[in-house]
Amino acid sequence: MIKLKSFILSLVISTSFISPLVHASSTETHEKITPKVIFFDVNETLLNLDNVGKSVSKALGGRDELVPFWFTTMLHYSLVSNETGEYHSFAEIGIASLEMIAKQQNIDLTPEQAKTAVLTPFRDLAPHSDVVEGLKRIRALGYKMITLTNSSDAGIAAQLKNSNLAQYFDGSLTVQNLQTFKPDLKVYQWAEKEMKVAPEDAMLIAAHAWDIAGADKVGWKTAYILRPGKALYPLADKPDLTGKDLIEIAKQLEADAK
Structure with missing residues (x-):
C-alpha cells in the first residue's frame, strides 16, 4: 500500500510539471502565412481528371x-x-x-x-466543385495568383479558358519555357524570378506531395490539398497549410490575413 501511495504521489508530481508544458505546446502561436504571390498547380489540384x-x-x-x-x-x-x-x-x-x-x-x-x-x-477539364469558391475567396485577399504547371503554354491556355478559370489568375507560367519539369528546383527558382518575388514571399498550392516537396525545398510556403486518394510523402517536411479542398485552404489564409 505504501509503495502504491508513493507511485501515485510521484505520478501527480510529474504530471504537475508536464501539464504546463503540454498547455504551452497547445497554445503555441501559429506563424501567419501571408505570401505576396501564390502559385497554383492545375491538374488534379484545380481541375478534375x-x-x-x-x-x-x-x-x-x-x-x-x-x-x-x-x-x-x-x-x-x-x-x-x-x-x-x-x-x-x-x-x-x-x-x-x-x-x-x-x-x-x-x-x-x-x-x-x-x-x-x-x-x-x-484540354477540356472541369474544375473540382470547391475550386471556384476557393479561388474567389483567395482572390478577395488581394494576392497575386499565378498558375505554375507541367503543361505547355497552349495546354494551360486551353484548360483555363474551357474551365472558365482564367478570370481568377494574373498570369500563367509553364515548364515549356524552361524545358524542365517540376519538381526540379530550377522550375520554382525560375518562377520566383519571373514574378520578382523572394522565396519566403512565394507560396505553392498543390495536390501533389512531390510538388509540395520541391517548393518547400527552395524556401516557399506550401499548402497541400488532400484530394481523395492522395497522401503526403512521409520523408518530406510537412506543408504549412493542409486542407481537404481549396475552400479549407482559403479559410486558413483568411484567418492569417486578419
Missing part, C-alpha cells in the same frame, strides 16, 4: 486499374526527360506512356488512338 481517367481506361480496354499506373508512368518519364536533357511536352510523354502500357498489357492501341485518348479530355 476523372474524364482523362475514363478516356485512358477506355483506350486500355476498360482496365480501370491501369489508369493510376499510366499517370505515375507519365510522371516517371517526365523525370527521365529532366535527367537526360531531352525535352518532350507533358502531353507527348502522356501519349507515349499510354502506348507503353498498352504494349506491356498486350492491348491493341494505335499511336493515333493513344493521342486522342489523352489530348481530347486533357
